[in-house]
Amino acid sequence: MKITVNGKSRELAAGTTVQALLATLQMDADRVAAEHNGSIVPKNRFADTILAEGDSLELVQFVGGG
Amino acid sequence: MRVFLNENVIEVVPGTSLFQLRDQYRPDADLVIFNGFPLKEDRPLAADDRVVLIRRGEQPSAAEMEALLMARHTPGVHEKVRGACVGIAGAGGLGSAVAIALARIGVGRLVVADFDLVEPSNLNRQQYFIDQIGLPKVEALQHNLARINPYVQVEIFFGRLTPDNSAIVFAEVDVLVEAFDLPDQKAMLVEAFLGSASAAPLVAASGLAGHGPANTVVTRRAGSRLYLVGDGCSAAGPGAGLMAPRVGVAAHHQANAVLRLLLGEEPE
CATH class of the missing domain: 3.40.50.720 (NAD(P)-binding Rossmann-like Domain)
Structure with a gap:
């Protein structure tokens, strides 16, 4: 299936969760803010949020400093 | 004649001098800034001159601060x-x-x-x-x-x-x-x-x-x-x-x- 991640089209296996995608992208879930089809996904829902064909995902992995 | 006093537009009689303006509006001002430069000598005012009268140590009022910001920012x-x-x-x-x-x-x-x-x-x-x-x-x-x-x-x-x-x-x-x-x-x-x-x-x-x-x-x-x-x-x-x-x-x-x-x- 195809979904859009940070504006770019990406091919994923059906049933991929946000958490699985973060692992594939080698992103640290604790430092990530995720928006799924325009809604924020709480960290405790990363594991059970299943992505579907045509979904749009915005992922921001923060680095320290402020 | 229109001039700017502490960022507010005011009308003055043509021929008014800088110090006459000061004496009329803020006689206790100890700093007179004329078009961006502090002046010690009196001089005649022209239309659209910008005058700032300051008394050292005195804070602008809320209304003056407001006028100052409004003058510096684009309208709206x-x-x-x-x-x-x-x-x-x-x-x-x-x-x-x-x-x-x-x-x-x-x-x-x-x-x-x-x-x-x-x-x-x-x-x-x-x-x-x-x-x-x-x-x-x-x-x-x-x-x-x-x-x-x-x-x-x-x-x-x-x-x-x-x-x-x-x-x-x-x-x-x-x-x-x-x-x-x-x-x-x-x-x-x-x-x-x-x-x-x-x-x-x-x-x-x-x-x-x-x-x-x-x-x-x-x-x-x-x-x-x-x-x-x-x-x-x-x-x-x-x-x-x-x-x-x-x-x-x-x-x-x-x-x-x-x-x-x-x-x-x-x-x-």
Whole structure:
């Protein structure tokens, strides 16, 4: 299936969760803010949020400093 | 004949001199600034001259400060800025600089939250003074902002922001600025605020450490209500300290994004 991640089209296996995608992208879930089809996904829902064909995902992995 | 006196337009009789104007409006002024230059000698006024009369040590009134800001800002901007409420989560290098920029342009109300005290190591980039070491940052900042523009309402929250209290502390803001240091805390705030009932946008920062090129720090849209400032990768750590210039670049990107959002313009 195809979904859009940070504006770019990406091919994923059906049933991929946000958490699985973060692992594939080698992103640290604790430092990530995720928006799924325009809604924020709480960290405790990363594991059970299943992505579907045509979904749009915005992922921001923060680095320290402020 | 029209001239500007302390940024207000007034009508004077043609032939009026500079000192006659002073004696009429503020005879106790000890500084007369004529078209940008302090003058000691009297001279005739011409149409559209700008005169500022100052009594040293005297603070402008709220109305005078208002007139001053209105004169400096494009028409229509001041009203929107003055009516706005902006939240700032974190009063370190980013937050203290954002707060000062927003107070200077006359944002009506700021809500600033931080749990930390001013430490000597903060002074390389944060907008505090050496005699404020040991004070809660929010108190020191409130004091500093009052010295810049006492007519900005500054509310402070001295404590830790959590998933439970963040949306409450910032319930009334029109825009929220994320100005934390630690990456998990940044992600926490984004999740808590953008997942709350508030419809306000959030301007976060990521990637501003070190002394890399300033031009790699950008403002971009990263979600439906999320804007992100930084180069996205320069983390603070050994070999990449946080320094006033680049932190300041990022902070002012954030402040400008806030201003653009308040004016209904896209920050990117």
